[in-house]
Amino acid sequence: MAPVLQSLYLIVHLERCNAKDTGILLGIALALHVHELVLEVRSREVFRFPRSLLNFGTLVTLKLKNNVHMDVPSSVCNKSLRNLHLHYVEYQDQNSVINFLGGCPNLKTLTVHRYSHSSVKTFTISVPSLEKLSIYNSNGGQPDWGYAINAPSLKLLKIKGISGLGFCLIENVMELVEASIIDVSSISNENLIESLTSVKRLSLRISPLKIKFTTGNIFDHLVYLELHAYKEAWWNLLTIMLDSSPKLKTLKLINRWHCEKDYVGRGEWKQPKNVPRCFWFHLEIFIWKGYKWQREDEKQVAKYVLGNAFSLKRAIFSTKRIKPKKRAEVVKDLKSVVKDSNRCQLIFK
Template structure:
């Protein structure tokens, strides 16, 4: 066996013809070192290092690669404590040796490891990457205990992208400056208090993209998002509820919020916002109360984003909004052109007429979860309004309905919309995919869908130019409108 000092490899046997003829040379060897470094940067480092046995030229090519990707999951071990310990020791030894022999400045350092690795080693590797002026640092660490990050990470002037996935605690130091950071992704991270939140975000003067996913902020009372440069914000599944969220984001163009209702939304500045996707649900404890505070909270957020051109509201948001003291009054959406709606499992479509009335120039209406919820009380709550919303008479061009079941209540909504939408150009309906066990069930489902689809032939249309496209399990049915 030939050993590189990093990983054992079988000795390569080279034929006489390979050594002495052009035909034996591989095409990759004709590439420049720069190009080879770029190619190897797409491989996990474990496999990049293995290329050192290909030839004398390849022996040290890997050591100048600027992207390092370590994953202890690639080091398989059979069950047994000794084997697992040996696997962990091999992984730690491998990372240590690579970092010693690779002295290049780093574009990317990706580390994924489990609880078997001790955090002293992990911290040392992070510091080594920071010392190499790393641009992209991605850490995914599976440990039960809280993990404190080294202070050097918070003062890197070269870091452009930072991903933290794991039980990290953001106990930031008194001095922090991430002057080049553009992208920040935080998943399962714990925010310590109000001060740490303010320190972190105020020290990222170039931040443009922020994602906060499944994080904890139990001890945070005011989650203050005051970031002048931020362009895209995503907040998912944060489990805390007793706090206020403040948006002071003058450059923000895209907002996605899908989490529990906080105590209060405060919108100071979202003046550049173009697109918002809002999903505000209630925790089990909040749902037991269902007080107007939760609905008023959603109402305040909608007022703050009312100038957007694209808006998605899921079913939970509409149900939470229904508890508002000011319901059914909604803000006017003067610029809204595309509205996507989820289906509320307990409240139905009682709010749909108000939403349409408040969207005077709406062009596209999407029901991306269908018209009937598969769970809950399956309430429909639809009564045709006495007056037709202005957008139906003058602007609406497209209606898209997914997860269609074909029952009579769904047709009530469709009939009203299609009858009164005078500028409608297309109606797209896609049936819900059912679970088919045998071929006979598929044939029955196809016949049922075809029978339902025939009802669309008799729809009274406010626009003679409206075409109808129906997606079924056996293909698409197209009902053409008149031209011109």
């Protein structure tokens, strides 16, 4: 029976070793039917991944990190590849991206880290088998630079750090179950929020002033919503999402513990004219992590939820240290507006 190499983590310093020798080591690993390969380049010099090794055979997991250059002039065939991590990899052109990903017909997980100055303007991810996609982008961008995503089997999406780009177009993701959108802003042409209407769990760390929200979007399947409650005009985002999520069961708000500067210029809380549909029949759990009981605006938001959510069963507040006497006052004040104190358990940590 031919020997099998389970995994290889190769750290390359091109100032100390020859790129040709590195290619030979990779060839040996692939010849030994390696299942997991990590290639990390720790040098300013770029390592050009050998074209002859682009068909990975039995490789299941591939991680390429830093200063790896991929030139894929035609389609490849990597049927065994399931997990792919591309950390600041550079590409010859956008066709190299298309050809490389298109040659992975059974890919399940894709993680992409990119610099804002990448030479590939349109990063196309068109992988029918893909189930989990994570995109991390360094801050900044260009108006003619962006992402085009087509993944009909996608179930989990995480996007972090996209700002100032020309577009982030997502289509054909009706199987999407969970999404996390973090620090995304100022995209000229995008349908990011509209593409998420099938999700059941959603986490947003964004400002509604810096990303497009088209009115009329309905999140019919959303049961868990997590909002970071320190972004500019986050209250408006809360109102929009509550109005758009008729079946919401859990609402979680998250604050930073110590950064008071985050609260400058956040706008003014305006109580919605109509009680959201989810408050009548579905919202059961309300969590506020980092609740700042000293702030009148946050107190108003908390009381609005507690006083209007008819089906609420549990409300959990966590905060910084508070003296016992003051704690009792805060809890009493919150309990005074709860619709049904016998049914709803209020926990103050």
